[in-house]
Amino acid sequence: MSTYISLLLPLGLAIPAIAIGLIGAKGLDAISRQPEVASKLQLNMILAIAFAEGLGVLTFVLILIMINK
Amino acid sequence: MGDLSQLQVHLTPKTLFHIGFVNITDTIVMMWIIMAVLIGLALIARMRLKYLPSGFQNFVEWSLGGMRNFMSDVGGTEAKKHFTIFITFFLFILFSNWLGLALGPIAEEFHLRAPTSDINTTAALSIVAFIYFEVAGMKAHGFFGYLGHFINLKALFTQGPMGVIEFFVGILHIISEIVRPLALALRLFGNIFGGEMVLMVAFLMVKGLVPVPFMMxxxxxxxxxxxxxxxxxxxxTSMNTAHEEHS
Structure with a gap:
């Protein structure tokens, strides 16, 4: 069981982390190019980050269920 | 260094006592506290209403007005009709997250934890949200009109081969509609519960001011x-109530 967890945890957390980083980087790029639309971009950024983060959270919940068995 | 083997993972809340056949858990008691706080704040805010607000009333009006403007920015002017339920959800989740943190140090003694760190609460919240935005969609399009988005018989029989694609797109919509409340519930639960686990590990491993950044x-x-x-x-909600533009 711990082998599965040690494989699942880094994969399931690293990939959403990359996604969140990309969203943040691109969003900041766009904001620095056009500061007028910052509020709109930030909102969409946060929403997209929430979706990407949901995958990481899913991994976390799965691992908790595996531990608790 | 503390002993990590003391760390216990409680996915389910602790049952404190019973009323009839209903189990009253720690998260339910915490929820009652939060409800009392919210209702009390609302009563204090409307106790002495003045035409020219100052102090607490001013703060409440300012924050509610700001959120109202924000919501109409996101969801269009249509969203203002649904403002009450959004603000209720926001305040409840915010207060349960923050009170769970604030009462964290005495949590062990009185078995108090944030209601949102219990999957039953987040599931209940997301089911209410799910019913709300489905009914809002039905109100906007009519019952059969709304179901027509998912089981698109009209397109299947009138549009020929493109209609078949439309029909399967409708079936994909059913899946995405079912995933929405599931994702809402799991996201909130996972984040708050994960945060509590991180804090617990931090408090077990190190003493002093080190866990403070995690708290922040x-x-x-x-x-x-x-x-x-x-x-x-x-x-x-605004996606479900929006009228499609046909080109």
């Missing part, structure tokens, strides 16, 4: 998650 991070996470839940709810 959790304060921000609590705000962001309340915001995200409300914004997604708002987005789903």
């Amino acid at each position: 991070l959790e304060v921000i996470v609590g705000l962001i998650q309340a915001f995200v839940f409300t914004t997604l709810f708002l987005t789903f």
Whole structure:
């Protein structure tokens, strides 16, 4: 069981982390190019980050269920 | 260094006592406290209403007005009709996240934890949200009109081969509609529960001021998650009530 967890945890957390980083980087790029639309971009950024983060959270919940068995 | 083997993972809340056949758990008691706080704040805010607000009334009006403007920015003027339920969700989630943190140090003694760190609470919240935005969609399009988005018989029989594609797109919509409340519930639960686990490990491993940055991070996470839940709810509602533009 711990082998599965040690494989699942880094994969399931690293990939959403990359996604969140990309969203943040691109969003900041766009904001620095056009500061007028910052509020709109930030909102969409946060929403997209929430979706990407949901995958990481899913991994976390799965691992908790595996531990608790 | 503390002993990590002391760390216990409680996915389910602790049952404190029974009323009839209903189990009253620690998260339910915490929820009662939060309800009392919210109702008390609302009563204090409306106790002495003045035409020219000052002090607490001013703060409440300013924050509610700001959120109202924000919501109409996101969901259009249509969203203002649904303002009450969004603000209720936002305040409840925010207060339960933050009170769970604030009462964290005495949590062990009195078995108090944030209601949002219990999957039953988040599931209940997301089911209410799900029913709300489905009914809002039905109100906007009519019952059969709304179901027509999912089981698109009209397109299947009138549009020929393109209609078949439209029909299967409708079936994909059913899946995405079912995933929405599941994702809402799991996202909120996972974030708050994960934060509590991180704090627990931090408090077990090191003493002193070291866990304070984690605490600060959790304060921000609590705000962001309340915001995200409300914004997604708002987005789903305005997506369901929006009238499609046919080209």
